[in-house]
Amino acid sequence: MEKGPPEATWTSVELTDEAIDFLETIFDEFDGDFDKVLQPRELEELFSTAPESPWIENPYKDAVGRNIFGELSLDAFLSEWALMTLLNPTLSVESLINIGYPGFVFGPRKAGKSALLNSFIGRPYSExxxxxxEDRFAVNIVDISRExxxxxxxxxxxxGGVTKLLANKKSLASCDIAIFVYDRSDESSWKASYELLLKIVRHGEDTGFQVPCLMVAAKDDKDSFTMVIEEETTVSQDMEVDAPIPISVKLGNFNNVFHRIVSAAEPPHLSIPETEAGKTHKPFHTVIDRSLKFVSAVVAVAFVVVVARKNVAARKNASG
Ligand SMILES: Nc1nc2c(ncn2[C@@H]2O[C@H](COP(=O)(O)OP(=O)(O)O)[C@@H](O)[C@H]2O)c(=O)[nH]1
Ligand SMILES: [Mg+2]
Incomplete structure (x- = not known):
């Protein structure tokens, strides 16, 4: 079979600005001394949550240029990802997954989802x-501890995007944590968010791709509707999901929400809710261990391809 140049296979995938930023953010964050290169020690730290650094052996070890101290520039760093994508896409995806958790933020219109995402990347609150x-991503680092x-x-x-998302049986495979936001002052917002939670939990029970869930009670600065606390308690008890986390982006009260999101996303998954039907239908729960391995065909592959393409562009520039 005739094989085209590798570039030909890469260019078929769409890339996003968020995706490009992702690996650059990683690089900057782990470049602790801001010298624009990653020392072997910094690289080790970067992969400290992965089973092992994927680049300590060949073909990766000797594949890209390093300075005499064995340090990697941003270009070299991106090139390693590109090479890994080419030679071993699975390893590439797994490596990316090991350093990040993808989470989906659900909720009705005006619940406060965008406000939550904006605050996550340090944007000021807007009335x-x-x-x-369209699809909106926000990527940042959450410090669980120093290491x-x-x-x-x-x-x-x-x-409106939920139906489209769930049309794909595996859509929740790329999700480590589902977050359900609602406007705590608005009963219909709460009801709609609860319906979404049920939908996602049922989808998980039907497909085996179960996801830990968290509820976020947004706009805590406003007066809550009368029944909210009672209903929240009933739902969290019935579904065995944690009590909703009250936040007010407006007042800057986050109640540790991002930390709690990451903790809930990390295995072992303690926050997987169950419907009544799910409880009586055990097999799915026991068989499927949604470990990080499955995760993120969508997000991670997008990231990987970005790097590959960036690298192609860089090479073209260099050679042209
Ligand atoms: N009072 C108050 N309003 C908020 C808060 N967070 C968001 N809002 C407002 O609620 C509206 C909808 O927020 P947005 O995040 O765009 O909702 P989305 O549709 O779920 O993405 C906007 O006008 C925000 O200013 C909050 O913490 N307190
Ligand atoms: Mg929005």
Missing amino acids: AYNETN NKKYLVLREISE
Whole structure:
């Protein structure tokens, strides 16, 4: 079979600005002394949550240029990802997954999803409502402890986007944590968010791709609707999901929400809710261990391909 140049296979995948930023953010974050190169020690730290650094052996060890101290520039760093993508896409995806957790943010219109994503990347709060019309990602680092940093990739899913998402049986395979946001002052927002939670939990029970879930009670600065606490308690008890986390982006009260999101995403998964039907239908629960291995065909592959393409562009520039 005739094989085209590797570039030909890479260019078929769409890339996003968020994806490009992702690996650059990683590089900068682990470049602790800001010298624009990653020392072997910094690289080791970067992969400290992976089973082992994927680049300590050949073909990766000698594949890219390093300076005399064995340090990697950003270009070399991106080139290693590109090579890994080419030679071993599975390893590439797994390596990316090991340093990040993808989470989906569900909730009805105006619940406060975008406000949550914006605050995650340090954007100021805005009173004005801007509808989110397309896929929106927000990526940042969450410090669990000094040694344990995790990349959390939040993806806002509009209420209308849920049906499309769930049309694919494996859509939740690329999700480590599902977050359900609602406006605590608005009963219909709460009801809609609860319906979404049920939908996702049922989908998980039907497909085997079960996801830990967290509920976020947004706009805690406003008066809650009367029944909210009672209903929240009932639901969290019935579904065996943690009590909703109250936050107010407006007042800057986050109640440790990002930390709690990452903790819930990390195995072992203690926050997987169950419907009544699910409880009586055990097999799915026991068989499927949604470990990180499955995760993120969508997000991670996008990232990987970005690097590959960036590298192609860089090489073209260099040779042209
Ligand atoms: N009072 C108050 N309003 C908020 C808060 N967070 C978001 N909002 C407002 O609620 C509206 C909808 O927020 P947005 O995040 O865009 O909702 P989304 O549709 O779920 O993405 C906007 O006008 C925000 O200013 C909050 O913590 N307190
Ligand atoms: Mg939005």
